[in-house]
Amino acid sequence: MGFDNGALRTLEDALQGMLARLDCRCEAEPVPLTEALDRVLARDILSPLSVPPFDNAAMDGYAVRLADLAAGAPLKVAGKAFAGQPYEGEWPAGHCIRIMTGAPVPPGTDAVVMQEETQASDNGITFLTSPFPGQNIRRRGEDIHEGASVLGAGTRLTPRELPLLASLGIATVSVRRPLRVAIFSTGDELKPVGTPLGHGDIYDSNRYGVRAMLARMGIACLDLGIIPDDPAALRAAFLQADREADVLITTGGVSVGEADFTKQLLEELGEIGFWKLAIKPGKPFAFGRLSQAWFFGLPGNPVSAMVTFGQLVQPALARLAGIHFQRPLSLTATVTTPLKKSPGRLDFQRGILSQGPNGLEVRSTGSQDSAVFSSLSRANCYIVLEQARGKVAAGETVTVELFGSLLL
Ligand code: AMP
Ligand code: MG
Numbered sequence: 001m002g003f004d005n006g007a008l009r010t011l012e013d014a015l016q017g018m019l020a021r022l023d024c025r026c027e028a029e030p031v032p033l034t035e036a037l038d039r040v041l042a043r044d045i046l047s048p049l050s051v052p053p054f055d056n057a058a059m060d061g062y063a064v065r066l067a068d069l070a071a072g073a074p075l076k077v078a079g080k081a082f083a084g085q086p087y088e089g090e091w092p093a094g095h096c097i098r099i100m101t102g103a104p105v106p107p108g109t110d111a112v113v114m115q116e117e118t119q120a121s122d123n124g125i126t127f128l129t130s131p132f133p134g135q136n137i138r139r140r141g142e143d144i145h146e147g148a149s150v151l152g153a154g155t156r157l158t159p160r161e162l163p164l165l166a167s168l169g170i171a172t173v174s175v176r177r178p179l180r181v182a183i184f185s186t187g188d189e190l191k192p193v194g195t196p197l198g199h200g201d202i203y204d205s206n207r208y209g210v211r212a213m214l215a216r217m218g219i220a221c222l223d224l225g226i227i228p229d230d231p232a233a234l235r236a237a238f239l240q241a242d243r244e245a246d247v248l249i250t251t252g253g254v255s256v257g258e259a260d261f262t263k264q265l266l267e268e269l270g271e272i273g274f275w276k277l278a279i280k281p282g283k284p285f286a287f288g289r290l291s292q293a294w295f296f297g298l299p300g301n302p303v304s305a306m307v308t309f310g311q312l313v314q315p316a317l318a319r320l321a322g323i324h325f326q327r328p329l330s331l332t333a334t335v336t337t338p339l340k341k342s343p344g345r346l347d348f349q350r351g352i353l354s355q356g357p358n359g360l361e362v363r364s365t366g367s368q369d370s371a372v373f374s375s376l377s378r379a380n381c382y383i384v385l386e387q388a389r390g391k392v393a394a395g396e397t398v399t400v401e402l403f404g405s406l407l408l
Contacts, residue, residue, distance in 0.1 A: 154324030
């Protein structure tokens, strides 16, 4: 396959290199609408009906024919139309029909005059305004035409789509089966939360970040825990993930000091590229496949793991799960603190974006060391500094990428 071991790659090149190899591997299955939250549409949805399905009143008031109003005299009320109870009687000349919001307008209606613009007396209803044709009438198909495409394949179903599908009378949708993702952390120094730390130990935090980001994508995971830097244990974990999941995501063990070890194992089990990415943080990154599962090896440094997940793993998982992926919004802002930067890598510095008196302002969260996780927790955006750019002075314009659904 050619995974270009050891090459220094730009982020874009790495991303395109991965996406070119990945296809959706999740079959379609029908689920009832009540169980469809967070699932991903396998097909486009065409509307089986028009919405609204009939012309109806947008206001409580009176359905009128303009010809009847021409004389300027009050109109008698011929009958009533309620939502769900159309008026089906005769509509003699010189009459109007009392009508409520959502009720079908009787045939021949030119407009609905809202109640507040009328006066009732013994002589009938006096109209205080002259309606224009079509006023306060919602037309059949005004919202959605029968046969129109309403949602595209790859749409993840949220509280915004489910009522739309219900309004079309759709009871069952064809969705992708969930992607199966296994995760583990590697490192002899890692201890699970809830246990005491020995000298030289740290808590495994990456797994909580990776699990949470997967959950935000609507993906549940098979969590294989912490695997020590031991060939037999690693081998067993790789094999289990390969058997039970479509994708394996690990953190740690791909940096220069450790890669040889993991590399040997992975070369035996599949085909993997160990990349040096021209981004900061997040330089080491591994991508490839075991015998059947795709493999993403994230750097161990916590901020690097989060950044590479967002920039590379999220779009790749979206492709595999059949999710239509949209990049988070980018904006430009004036930076109010100087930023350290050397040319050569694309930087994802952690920033705090706010509304200033003259537009958007962004400031640094402080130390940008990839081990300083608090720099990420205080941030609300990445300050994305172009590869060739050097240090940035206060007052310069920078691009910021908002934290999207993954991190909020
Ligand atoms: P590695 O990529 O394994 O060389 O790890 C790089 C740095 O990240 C080291 O300081 C590790 O201790 C740290 N690290 C690795 N995995 C984790 C983890 N799961 N949680 C927190 N820190 C980690
Ligand atoms: Mg390690």
